[in-house]
Amino acid sequence: MRSIDDFTRPREFLSPIDDYFGKIVRQWADKEVIPYRQRYDEDWKEHRLIEPAFDKLMGELGLQRVLFPEDLGGWGLGHSHYTASASFRLMEEVARADSGIAVAFGVTFWPLIMICNEPHLNRRLCEEFAPLFCNTDKAVFAANAMTEPQGGADIENMDVIKGSTIETTAVLDGDEWIVNGHKLWPTNSGGVCSLFGVVCTTNPGSKDLNDFAFIFVPADKPGVTQGGPYQKAGMAADKNGDVWFDHVRVPKHYRACGPGDDYKYFKEVISFGNLGSIAFVSGVMLNVFEILQDYFNKSYFQGQPLKEHDAVAAVLADIVKDVEIIRIIGNQYARMLDRPDLYGFRWSDEIVAKGRAYKYFACDRAVENLGRAMNLMESRGSDRACDIEKHWRDIKIVQLWMGGKQLCQVETARWYFDCKTL
Amino acid sequence: MDRFNLFPFPNDSTEYSDLLLVQTLHRWAETEVFSKRLELREDYEKLLMPAMQKLFVDVELQKMIWPEDCGGIGLNKREVARTLAMALEQIGRADCGIGYISAVTLTLCSSFVFDYNFKEELCRRSAPLFCRADHITIGSLVLPSFKEGDPSEKAPVFRGKPLPARARRDGDKLVISGEKMRPLNSGCDALLFGVLCALEDSDEPALILVPGDSPGLIRGEPIIKTGLTASKNTDITLADVSVPAGNLIFHGEDCLRRMLSWFYLNISAVTVGSLFTVFEIIKEWGDTRVIKGKGNLFKENPLTASVMAEIGHEIMLSRLLLYQLVAMFSRPEDFNHREGDDLYVPALSIVSHITQNAEKTINQTMELMGSAGYATEWNLERYWRDLKTIQVHLGSWELNKMALSRYFYESQSL
Numbered sequence: 108m109r110s111i112d113d114f115t116r117p118r119e120f121l122s123p124i125d126d127y128f129g130k131i132v133r134q135w136a137d138k139e140v141i142p143y144r145q146r147y148d149e150d151w152k153e154h155r156l157i158e159p160a161f162d163k164l165m166g167e168l169g170l171q172r173v174l175f176p177e178d179l180g181g182w183g184l185g186h187s188h189y190t191a192s193a194s195f196r197l198m199e200e201v202a203r204a205d206s207g208i209a210v211a212f213g214v215t216f217w218p219l220i221m222i223c224n225e226p227h228l229n230r231r232l233c234e235e236f237a238p239l240f241c242n243t244d245k246a247v248f249a250a251n252a253m254t255e256p257q258g259g260a261d262i263e264n265m266d267v268i269k270g271s272t273i274e275t276t277a278v279l280d281g282d283e284w285i286v287n288g289h290k291l292w293p294t295n296s297g298g299v300c301s302l303f304g305v306v307c308t309t310n311p312g313s314k315d316l317n318d319f320a321f322i323f324v325p326a327d328k329p330g331v332t333q334g335g336p337y338q339k340a341g342m343a344a345d346k347n348g349d350v351w352f353d354h355v356r357v358p359k360h361y362r363a364c365g366p367g368d369d370y371k372y373f374k375e376v377i378s379f380g381n382l383g384s385i386a387f388v389s390g391v392m393l394n395v396f397e398i399l400q401d402y403f404n405k406s407y408f409q410g411q412p413l414k415e416h417d418a419v420a421a422v423l424a425d426i427v428k429d430v431e432i433i434r435i436i437g438n439q440y441a442r443m444l445d446r447p448d449l450y451g452f453r454w455s456d457e458i459v460a461k462g463r464a465y466k467y468f469a470c471d472r473a474v475e476n477l478g479r480a481m482n483l484m485e486s487r488g489s490d491r492a493c494d495i496e497k498h499w500r501d502i503k504i505v506q507l508w509m510g511g512k513q514l515c516q517v518e519t520a521r522w523y524f525d526c527k528t529l
Numbered sequence: 530m531d532r533f534n535l536f537p538f539p540n541d542s543t544e545y546s547d548l549l550l551v552q553t554l555h556r557w558a559e560t561e562v563f564s565k566r567l568e569l570r571e572d573y574e575k576l577l578m579p580a581m582q583k584l585f586v587d588v589e590l591q592k593m594i595w596p597e598d599c600g601g602i603g604l605n606k607r608e609v610a611r612t613l614a615m616a617l618e619q620i621g622r623a624d625c626g627i628g629y630i631s632a633v634t635l636t637l638c639s640s641f642v643f644d645y646n647f648k649e650e651l652c653r654r655s656a657p658l659f660c661r662a663d664h665i666t667i668g669s670l671v672l673p674s675f676k677e678g679d680p681s682e683k684a685p686v687f688r689g690k691p692l693p694a695r696a697r698r699d700g701d702k703l704v705i706s707g708e709k710m711r712p713l714n715s716g717c718d719a720l721l722f723g724v725l726c727a728l729e730d731s732d733e734p735a736l737i738l739v740p741g742d743s744p745g746l747i748r749g750e751p752i753i754k755t756g757l758t759a760s761k762n763t764d765i766t767l768a769d770v771s772v773p774a775g776n777l778i779f780h781g782e783d784c785l786r787r788m789l790s791w792f793y794l795n796i797s798a799v800t801v802g803s804l805f806t807v808f809e810i811i812k813e814w815g816d817t818r819v820i821k822g823k824g825n826l827f828k829e830n831p832l833t834a835s836v837m838a839e840i841g842h843e844i845m846l847s848r849l850l851l852y853q854l855v856a857m858f859s860r861p862e863d864f865n866h867r868e869g870d871d872l873y874v875p876a877l878s879i880v881s882h883i884t885q886n887a888e889k890t891i892n893q894t895m896e897l898m899g900s901a902g903y904a905t906e907w908n909l910e911r912y913w914r915d916l917k918t919i920q921v922h923l924g925s926w927e928l929n930k931m932a933l934s935r936y937f938y939e940s941q942s943l
Contacts, residue, residue: 340910409689491753
């Protein structure tokens with residue numbers, strides 16, 4: 108019988124730690140998550156069931172350390188030439204079990220990309236923040252605080268808006284930044300975050316790229332308030348909430364890369380966000396294949412397994428066809444991020460635009476395929492016990508976040524057709 | 530502006546009483562559901578059950594299609610299709626789950642109180658539950674579904690799926706057996722089940738009414754599902770349940786198709802009503818949100834306006850299709866008196882189209898609203914989950930299409 112390992116991967120450029128990552132995370136998934144995940148939805152607020160799985164993955168297995176340099180207790184992935192390829196495998200395997208855990212885990216790296224990745228590794232901040240993540244066997248979460256109440260994900264529409272709608276301010280006062288603002292929806296907020304990367308402006312309304320600032324704010328600083336988690340349709344493992352920064356003071360050197368560079372390298376964060384989104388989709392679809400394989404072998408129609416019905420088989424084929432393509436695209440994008448010598452910088456308009464295109468393709472296909480899979484399974488498709496509806500609920504938000512489909516379309520069109528005003 | 534009039538429907542034969550009913554249901558929705566759900570979300574005990582009690586008993590929905598001489602309101606004729614559609618739109622607008630339960634309950638009752646298959650004795654025995662009770666009476670249906678397990682077991686099959694139960698005659702009784710059957714709704718609290726059975730020595734399906742308190746009827750543990758919180762469902766087992774022979778509602782495929790046609794009409798109306806709420810949510814979003822900075826209203830952006838247009842477009846077409854189906858039921862003379870597959874196939878086609886487009890429409894609405902569309906606070910995501918759950922309960926589109934092919938192309942072996 109076929110397994111998820113029969114779906115194609117680019118064997119000629121897998122990362123050297125691919126097998127290791129794959130093996131330990133799949134073991135973790137099968138033992139620590141899949142047996143319990145049907146009860147995760149009711150655990151959205153307390154995380155009593157979910158927290159041990161996070162601790163095992165991020166703390167005990169140590170995967171929250173991977174981006175930091177080796178001499179600081181990390182695994183050195185941030186300065187490797189396979190950051191993206193290894194990350195893709197990691198996120199895909201976690202998402203196979205639970206894409207909410209994958210998001211919370213993956214987003215912890217999101218702000219850290221600004222300081223851990225070459226060529227903009229910020230040694231001073233790495234030294235300062237590495238102990239928080241590397242000297243513990245408990246899960247520690249970081250978050251990117253971007254979205255604001257007034258315009259949602261407008262902030263991520265960087266090429267046109269250029270940070271001019273950001274209302275969270277950073278004012279330099281001697282050797283400290285004073286941060287004020289209100290953010291919505293960061294993954295890993297809702298009370299669990301230990302370190303925020305905050306998108307701010309040093310000059311409200313300005314389109315000067317030097318005024319776009321990415322500033323780290325430890326969550327225990329006076330003036331930081333995290334609201335409780337929102338109740339959502341799914342993704343219980345990913346907590347989101349309001350975050351207020353009220354005259355929060357942080358050292359001047361907590362600005363990630365500096366004027367101009369914060370803006371530039373933040374686009375690399377967007378690229379990795381797109382890569383992660385594709386990996387979440389890919390991981391979910393692999394598990395969907397496993398569920399469908401089991402269900403359509405066991406369910407009978409006209410005296411034979413349902414998979415033998417020609418019309419049903421055609422839909423099953425459509426689904427696995429898309430799993431193949433999504434996985435290939437995701438791995439290809441990872442390769443593009445890992446080889447700037449061939450494909451251009453991770454923060455280039457081209458790489459960002461292509462990431463947006465791949466992301467929305469993958470999400471659209473997954474949303475449609477999960478809907479079709481549920482429909483094929485009839486009333487069982489809506490049973491929690493069949494797991495497919497969980498993936499259907501969870502994967503929808505991957506399509507919605509980071510500006511949703513429309514921002515993906517705009518950025519894709521802008522690059523390919525050289526649009527000026529979108 | 531009356532937003533529902535944005536979506537036209539042929540109201541040439543709308544009765545004044547229909548409009549009054551719509552107004553009553555609109556008030557019920559506002560006072561019993563909308564005003565409370567931000568606080569109570571989908572609380573079954575505090576929100577959904579009290580709202581259903583008001584609807585079924587105080588508003589007298591459960592009396593609606595029963596004959597007047599049984600204590601009902603007397604709308605037990607096919608002409609009631611328009612009234613049902615208008616009512617179910619309003620109920621679905623408030624809550625899909627309550628709409629779904631209403632739709633199934635009305636379908637079950639219509640199968641033996643409507644003039645096309647009036648079962649007087651059964652009607653008189655059952656009417657008090659609906660017409661004289663001060664409690665809600667939920668009806669449910671058990672229809673064929675896929676079977677898991679040994680294919681060599683010879684179970685009577687209807688269109689490729691095993692009939693869920695077997696029935697045999699025992700004097701003036703029918704004795705029914707069936708294991709772990711999944712009702713369409715409310716397995717935990719339905720008071721009546723219409724169970725599709727294989728009757729001994731017959732290949733034709735038979736629908737038998739089984740009271741929920743019958744000895745031998747065993748309810749399982751509640752099932753957690755994607756949506757339709759108002760429907761507390763579970764598998765039921767019938768262990769030699771004995772019911773009067775008069776509980777045989779129908780025996781034969783034609784009646785089954787007729788009943789399913791009514792079911793599809795009712796579900797279409799619930800779905801269209803739910804889309805009204807989706808429209809109201811995205812309308813407010815478009816009116817109040819900005820995009821690309823201050824002063825640029827969301828609805829004024831060409832890209833988002835384009836998607837919003839598709840949402841309005843789909844709702845409008847769905848409503849037109851719904852009332853076209855209503856016309857087929859209520860004015861058969863205008864449609865060459867369609868019966869059997871001539872009615873069933875359009876009903877199946879229309880409900881499939883409406884529910885599939887509802888999924889697409891809500892998906893698009895969520896895309897426009899980003900994460901807010903996913904948060905329970907905005908109330909959109911519950912319609913997304915509910916309507917998907919309704920859709921999967923209609924059966925797989927791939928297999929339902931076989932019925933269409935049999936009809937259009939006279940396929941013999943599908």
